[in-house]
């Protein structure tokens with residue numbers, strides 16, 4: 236059913252918190268996502284012309300890189316973009332077949348690939364570009380929040396996390412229940428002032444982005460070490476310095 | 482947005498077909514168009530069916546298309562499918578009424594078919610108007626535009642058929658009126674989308690506006706992907722301006738003038754003028770529908786182009 240489930244207070248909202256301060260743009264999350272999902276719930280994830288010019292394929296996670304601010308304030312920010320598992324996503328309600336749905340129990344937005352007719356309307360309805368068509372199978376694919384990992388009793392408990400979160404070398408990605416104000420991720424969002432993407436569209440993204448931290452101002456930057464001849468303790472070296480600077 | 486030929490053809494052909502069905506259903510039972518009406522009905526159903534089939538070609542899994550009528554509670558695409566299928570019933574009954582010459586049945590079936598045509602085109606318009614990420618479509622003039630274009634192209638086609646069947650100025654006059662109003666509406670729409678502010682910015686898309694202006698440094702991938710092909714299509718401003726002029730001239734102004742000429746002349750010259758008018762109107766509409774896609778921009782491109 237493509238009608239959205241009613242949202243009750245305290246409802247579970249699984250999602251990601253992405254730290255734009257620590258993300259180094261290494262693409263590990265995107266790569267591990269592709270690796271896991273190529274054979275999981277959504278597999279296969281097609282690639283066309285993988286070994287020649289024009290190689291492309293379906294990815295659930297794309298890591299952009301931006302420059303924000305001018306001059307001294309300017310800085311580079313790496314920016315991973317994937318499905319935000321929105322609370323009120325039109326990608327679900329526009330679907331004519333019932334293939335797209337939002338789970339009541341944890342808020343994950345999924346596609347049933349057996350029902351999808353590949354009309355592409357959900358991709359048009361997603362403001363964030365989180366849905367990419369599998370043009371081999373003619374069905375829509377998207378991030379599942381690694382539904383086949385997070386509930387998977389066959390893997391050690393510590394690994395029941397989305398592939399992108401597990402692999403991130405700087406721990407810039409966090410997974411948890413954003414509907415529970417006491418959860419680690421909710422506290423992180425509260426502490427660091429996590430932000431939704433394009434809130435003006437009204438989709439209420441569950442995923443949250445932690446802003447880059449304030450950088451110390453330019454004047455507080457460490458100065459380059461500039462030793463004077465008097466700093467040279469060894470008399471022999473002091474003499475050499477004198478001779479050489481003559 | 483990428484103007485997929487199958488969808489451009491669908492909106493033009495089905496739109497004209499539903500417009501023709503609408504006017505035929507209303508006017509023929511009242512005796513305001515000459516002839517038996519079967520030819521016009523056949524043309525309407527042909528256009529509608531060809532358009533619907535073409536839109537199905539656009540699907541990744543056309544053999545599952547029947548599933549698309551299941552989610553009418555939330556999805557305008559589903560509602561469109563339901564309305565399109567239901568409209569076939571009174572349309573075929575109307576044909577039966579014409580065939581066996583049953584005026585009472587024709588009146589009722591005609592009204593129902595006209596209502597079905599309006600409902601279907603309304604749903605088509607709403608599919609686009611409900612898409613918030615595309616500001617040129619998520620606009621109050623989009624649905625009226627779909628209805629007006631459909632009414633206009635249908636009226637031109639009916640006027641042409643009526644002229645061949647030997648008279649009846651009513652459809653030609655309707656073509657003049659709907660053509661003029663569709664042109665005004667379209668101009669108002671273009672002006673509105675040209676001056677409207679963007680709905681979102683690269684700053685709000687990335688949350689980084691608090692630092693300052695944001696620009697792309699490195700793209701996430703160097704080759705194409707589905708998003709860039711589907712949503713990244715854009716048309717040069719000067720081409721858009723030219724195409725708008727052509728659509729206005731060939732698609733609206735000339736057919737309206739030709740319909741006017743037809744009303745004044747009557748007879749065979751009227752039939753010829755209206756045939757030319759119909760060809761121009763459909764051609765102009767194809768351009769206009771193509772532009773409707775080509776000029777639309779999607780918020781996902783903020784991430785790629787700012």
Ligand code: SF4
Nearest residue numbers: 318319321324326361
């Ligand atoms: S990010 Fe896009 S695909 Fe994901 S839930 Fe939101 S609208 Fe749907």
Ligand code: SF4
Nearest residue numbers: 330351352354355357
């Ligand atoms: S592409 Fe599939 S999931 Fe998306 S709206 Fe169409 S049928 Fe639904």
